[in-house]
Amino acid sequence: MKAIVIHDFGGPEQLQLVDRPMPPITHEQVLVAVRVAAVNPIDWRIRKGQLKDFVAYEFPAIMGREVSGVVAQVGAAVRDFAVGDAVLVFLQQRLMHWGGYAEYVPVEAAKLAHKPANLSFEQAAALPVAGHTAWQGLFEVAQLKRGEVVLITGAAGGVGSLAVQLACDAGATVIASASPANHEFVRSLGAALVVDYQAPDFAARIAAQFPAGVDVIFAAFAGVSLQGARPLVHAGTRIVLLSPVATEQDLQIGPVSSQLLIARADGAQLEKIAQLAAQGRLRPQIGPLLPLEQAARAHEMSESHHTRGKILLRVAADDPA
Ligand SMILES: NC(=O)c1ccc[n+]([C@@H]2O[C@H](COP(=O)([O-])OP(=O)(O)OC[C@H]3O[C@@H](n4cnc5c(N)ncnc54)[C@H](OP(=O)(O)O)[C@@H]3O)[C@@H](O)[C@H]2O)c1
Missing domain, CATH: 3.40.50.720 (NAD(P)-binding Rossmann-like Domain)
Structure with a gap:
């Protein structure tokens, strides 16, 4: 699968588009086929090594902490999600290795929420973090x-x-x-x-x-x-x-x-937040939408500190053939 990884800490040039093997999943996880990944300030802080004392890494590490997408595979113990469900999630992993700037990402089912039908994948990706x-x-x-x-x-x-x-x-x-x-x-x-x-x-x-x-x-x-x-x-x-x-x-x-505050991922809470958005009581703000290949440009924009709304990376089209 295609993914944006870093092999070491440093500038935006560390972000490289590579081929990675498909991630394995545990019984409690689902595999999400990513449609849209969002870019957060924590991404470039991680890339620069500013959080290396707080986050564990295994290089090459795939960047990205939140996505929307479609469930592609479910672990044996997963009950609330099925293949084909549209979902959103904050990827809070103990070890940074599989991230959201990729075609597929493994996620604990307890952290996932269903994407309401009236939210686009772009709007959904702007919500979790x-x-x-x-x-x-x-x-x-x-x-x-x-x-x-x-x-x-x-x-x-x-x-x-x-x-x-x-x-x-x-x-x-x-x-x-x-x-x-x-x-x-x-x-x-x-x-x-x-x-x-x-x-x-x-x-x-x-x-x-x-x-x-x-x-x-x-x-x-x-x-x-x-x-x-x-x-x-x-x-x-x-x-x-x-x-x-x-x-x-x-x-x-x-x-x-x-x-x-150190925010934590919580699927039940994210379901409530997504429902508020579905009811029009919370409008996620969409900023620039770039192709996955332009992750470095997206990081530069985020580091400028003055973009309005969420910077997004398109990983796959809404209807991949
Ligand atoms: N602790 C956690 O768990 C957690 C979770 C998520 C985010 N964060 C942190 O929260 C912060 C905000 O995240 P975000 O995703 O909202 O970032 P963002 O989308 O990049 O927004 C940053 C905002 O800060 C404003 N800003 C820039 N320079 C400023 C300054 N010198 N003084 C005051 N405001 C300034 C900008 O507003 P104007 O353009 O209007 O100036 C901009 O709208 C980041 O530092 C991020 O790392 C922490």
């Missing part, structure tokens, strides 16, 4: 409740754009930070107030409308957008950090210690 991260950050770590005020940074990105919608859907008031070019877009997702994180007075603008500060900060991006929010933090504020390379400054904001 960002959906799990937004859901777990808002509702499990921060325990966001109806009527609370949440500040979401990096709101135009893959995670932030889903977090804005999930928080609005849960009845929270959303303040979002993004570059000016993305303000209209973020407002269209439901944010009540959108600020530019590079404007030195952004916290004052928020405080003018929300003098009691914020109940939750969901920091899809830290740095100035989190540091500048310090005046909005009170002793009861819950702060969720996503960056695996958080600084000491990001970990303590005023009186509050930030909580670092």
Whole structure:
């Protein structure tokens, strides 16, 4: 099968299109024929070796942490999925060897969700990593409740754009930070107030409308957008950090210690997220769609930090002959 692998850590030139043998599956796994693979910032962090102390590797390692596709084979113990089912999944593997930038990937059935018929494979591939991260950050770590005020940074990105919608859907008031070019877009997702994180007075603008500060900060991006929010933090504020390379400054904001989220794959939770999307309550944002062969270009785009919506790689056509 065709796959994009790395043989070592390094720049985008490490991403090579090669032929790999078909992956084996265990009794608890299914083999997914990949239609669309999504590109996440964690992919280039892994490629660069930034996470080598946290993730185990076996080279050549196939890149990619989330896909949509069709079940091609099921293990003997798998009950909820059958050959031909359309699925989506966050590929959270203990050992990075078989990944999503490939024609086939083996997956534990417990991490898979069914793709609703009214979602395209592109929309489905944009949901797992960002959906799990937004859901777990808002509702499990921060325990966001109806009527609370949440500040979401990096709101135009893959995670932030889903977090804005999930928080609005849960009845929270959303303040979002993004570059000016993305303000209209973020407002269209439901944010009540959108600020530019590079404007030195952004916290004052928020405080003018929300003098009691914020109940939750969901920091899809830290740095100035989190540091500048310090005046909005009170002793009861819950702060969720996503960056695996958080600084000491990001970990303590005023009186509050930030909580670092490491998202986990959970098939039952992904079924709920996919259903919200099927009902139109969550709109996955599709960014550039490139052929698998252009994975290096896709990584360069993701590393620019300013693409809007999810960068996708087409692995197979919707109706492969
Ligand atoms: N911990 C976990 O389990 C987990 C899971 C998923 C993702 N993550 C992390 O979460 C972060 C966001 O992921 P993503 O997929 O949403 O990324 P993304 O799609 O690349 O979005 C990044 C967003 O950040 C904004 N941004 C860029 N530079 C910024 C700056 N200096 N200050 C504030 N905002 C800035 C950009 O907005 P503008 O263009 O509007 O400036 C962009 O919309 C990444 O660091 C990723 O590694 C962590």
